[in-house]
Amino acid sequence: MTRQEIEREIKNIFQREFEIENPGMDDDLRETYEFDSIDAIELLLEIEKLLGSELTQEEKKQAMDIRTINQICDYIERIIQIRKSSAEK
Amino acid sequence: MERRVVITACSAITPIGHGKEQITESLLSGKSGIKPLREDELISRFIHSRVYGTVDYPVSYDFKRQHRKTMGPVAYYACQVAKEVLEQAGLPQEFVTSGNLGIAFGSIHGSPTVQRDIYKIFFEAKDKASYQVIGAVDYLKSMVHTTAVNISKMFGITGRIISSGTACTTSSQSIGYGYEAVKYGLQEAMLCGGADEYDTITVAVFDNLLACSTAFNDQPHRTPRPFDKLRDGLVVAEGAGAVMLEEYEFAKKRGATILAELIGFACNSNGGDLILPNLGGITKTLHLGLKNAGISASELDLVSAHATATKMGDIIEAQAISAVFGNHPYVIALKSYIGHTMAACGAIETIMALHMMEEGFIAPTINLEDIDERCAMIKHVQKVLQHPVKTAAIQNFAFGGVNTILLIRKFP
Numbered sequence: 001m002t003r004q005e006i007e008r009e010i011k012n013i014f015q016r017e018f019e020i021e022n023p024g025m026d027d028d029l030r031e032t033y034e035f036d037s038i039d040a041i042e043l044l045l046e047i048e049k050l051l052g053s054e055l056t057q058e059e060k061k062q063a064m065d066i067r068t069i070n071q072i073c074d075y076i077e078r079i080i081q082i083r084k085s086s087a088e089k
Numbered sequence: 090m091e092r093r094v095v096i097t098a099c100s101a102i103t104p105i106g107h108g109k110e111q112i113t114e115s116l117l118s119g120k121s122g123i124k125p126l127r128e129d130e131l132i133s134r135f136i137h138s139r140v141y142g143t144v145d146y147p148v149s150y151d152f153k154r155q156h157r158k159t160m161g162p163v164a165y166y167a168c169q170v171a172k173e174v175l176e177q178a179g180l181p182q183e184f185v186t187s188g189n190l191g192i193a194f195g196s197i198h199g200s201p202t203v204q205r206d207i208y209k210i211f212f213e214a215k216d217k218a219s220y221q222v223i224g225a226v227d228y229l230k231s232m233v234h235t236t237a238v239n240i241s242k243m244f245g246i247t248g249r250i251i252s253s254g255t256a257c258t259t260s261s262q263s264i265g266y267g268y269e270a271v272k273y274g275l276q277e278a279m280l281c282g283g284a285d286e287y288d289t290i291t292v293a294v295f296d297n298l299l300a301c302s303t304a305f306n307d308q309p310h311r312t313p314r315p316f317d318k319l320r321d322g323l324v325v326a327e328g329a330g331a332v333m334l335e336e337y338e339f340a341k342k343r344g345a346t347i348l349a350e351l352i353g354f355a356c357n358s359n360g361g362d363l364i365l366p367n368l369g370g371i372t373k374t375l376h377l378g379l380k381n382a383g384i385s386a387s388e389l390d391l392v393s394a395h396a397t398a399t400k401m402g403d404i405i406e407a408q409a410i411s412a413v414f415g416n417h418p419y420v421i422a423l424k425s426y427i428g429h430t431m432a433a434c435g436a437i438e439t440i441m442a443l444h445m446m447e448e449g450f451i452a453p454t455i456n457l458e459d460i461d462e463r464c465a466m467i468k469h470v471q472k473v474l475q476h477p478v479k480t481a482a483i484q485n486f487a488f489g490g491v492n493t494i495l496l497i498r499k500f501p
């Protein structure tokens with residue numbers, strides 16, 4: 001999955017699940033859109049669906065500091081990389 | 090420290106209308122809100138009682154996603170009446186969020202609609218992925234205090250939270266405990282009430298106990314029939330009601346419109362059978378109510394009876410009213426219009442009494458055509474009376490043996 005595809009998917013999730021239209025890539029989601037801890041949990045479930053694999057408890061905890069769409073994309077890219085490395089081993 | 094407590098706003102969503110104008114019009118015209126029971130594709134086909142007190146008109150909501158995401162249908166009702174009460178009371182925003190305003194609000198068991206969806210997933214799910222359809226917010230939507238905390242979140246109210254869940258006395262306790270919080274100086278104001286959504290499980294419970302009306306399935310408007318010879322049980326209903334209680338001096342100082350003074354509240358329990366009506370327990374409640382309000386029975390103009398239209402419940406209540414209040418006050422059964430709105434009934438019936446007090450009329454008990462002689466010792470109302478109401482009692486009794494009475498007085 002390319003960075004562009006991830007961005008597109010995340011924006012779709014934000015529109016569909018959180019009624020947030022076209023958020024800025026570096027907008028603070030909490031301050032700008034009142035995106036809260038409940039939303040974050042829902043987002044992790046959506047990310048698991050997107051990846052087709054479960055996130056570990058540790059990976060979920062790491063996501064709690066995320067504030068922007070760009071950071072979400074970074075996070076997903078990192079998870080994809082970890083999965084890929086594990087598969088190659 | 091004991092302080093005076095006044096009611097400065099009220100709002101209700103009921104099977105006979107939303108807001109004062111519609112509700113008053115329905116009470117004056119004898120309109121029934123009882124409709125055929127809706128099919129739920131689960132248990133409704135096994136229920137003998139085919140009637141329900143239904144909110145069959147659209148209620149328009151304007152809630153942001155941030156609030157909607159933790160709300161089941163019961164919280165929609167609760168937040169809507171809370172919103173209307175806050176608007177009507179006109180409390181300054183800085184007061185609303187100051188911690189001096191609390192909430193006492195409940196429902197009988199949260200949101201059964203959401204709970205039913207969870208159980209459906211639970212029983213049908215075959216793998217982990219299908220279990221994950223249960224959302225992170227489903228508990229927040231379905232939990233027993235969902236009404237109170239969603240109100241708190243939506244309006245930024247930071248005072249104390251009381252969430253009674255005592256079946257049919259849920260909202261009368263909410264108002265009563267809110268009254269005590271203000272009376273004893275714990276809060277300057279309390280937003281109080283109760284709500285329940287459309288739910289066939291509650292009907293099934295009462296149906297299994299043979300407590301639901303079944304004889305008028307083809308003529309829903311003719312039931313329930315409190316105190317009538319042909320009464321055959323209660324009719325479950327949905328709805329919501331909320332009132333704003335404020336400390337008198339605070340309300341006066343800010344120039345609030347005072348609808349009535351809440352002069353007394355009592356609550357006790359039967360300490361025995363959890364279902365059967367208890368004459369001793371109820372009689373004690375009424376005595377305690379008078380004592381708490383510091384009035385005599387002769388000062389009471391109107392009694393809004395709990396009167397669900399069960400065979401024994403109505404007789405026991407009539408005996409208790411007769412024993413404590415005598416034949417002086419008018420007695421009405423407002424469930425004859427709307428059915429039994431469960432957690433909301435105490436608040437809705439208080440609000441209806443407030444409307445009558447304000448407009449100077451007494452709404453009759455509808456469907457009361459032939460008074461059961463065992464209930465005849467009290468002063469029933471069978472047609473609209475243009476009559477001032479100065480002091481009224483609102484009685485509610487619940488499964489579990491919980492009894493409450495609220496006493497309100499016209500202001501000034």
